[in-house]
Amino acid sequence: MRTGTTFRVSALPTALIDTICSSGRDAAGRPVETVVAGGGEPLRCCLRDAEAGEALLLFGYAPPVAAGPYREIGPIFAHVTGCPGPDQAGGYPAAWRGRPQVLRAYDRRGRIHGGRRHDGTDPESVIAELFADPAVRQLHSRNVVYGCFMFAVDRAE
Numbered sequence: 171m172r173t174g175t176t177f178r179v180s181a182l183p184t185a186l187i188d189t190i191c192s193s194g195r196d197a198a199g200r201p202v203e204t205v206v207a208g209g210g211e212p213l214r215c216c217l218r219d220a221e222a223g224e225a226l227l228l229f230g231y232a233p234p235v236a237a238g239p240y241r242e243i244g245p246i247f248a249h250v251t252g253c254p255g256p257d258q259a260g261g262y263p264a265a266w267r268g269r270p271q272v273l274r275a276y277d278r279r280g281r282i283h284g285g286r287r288h289d290g291t292d293p294e295s296v297i298a299e300l301f302a303d304p305a306v307r308q309l310h311s312r313n314v315v316y317g318c319f320m321f322a323v324d325r326a327e
Contacts, residue, residue, distance in 0.1 A: 196229035236280025
């Protein structure tokens, strides 16, 4: 693992999930769906895969990036209630280590500024490489097959 770059991984804030639940609407104004997990759905509230039978929300989410042409809304899963959050607060999600992902880099204006695919064995090295560019302000981890947002990675200041 490459050292020298400190970063923070962000799961969905509990307050956002509470707002989604109380309004019943997602980032696009569409109704939120409640589903029963088949198992394996990536949960953005606790940064692990769902177990079969868990009650989940499925809704459109706009990842944290400045408003502009690169801001998008995509589907994500989260627990309906009672989520304890990520096991390893701030670090790379242990449950997703070994999962290939794309790290998409964004600059301060919210524009895509490069990216890399990694195989999941040493994501910290890829994070460090992308953050070596001073123009990169944030990374979004994305599912390789579906392109869905998984979590944000910020420089630790």
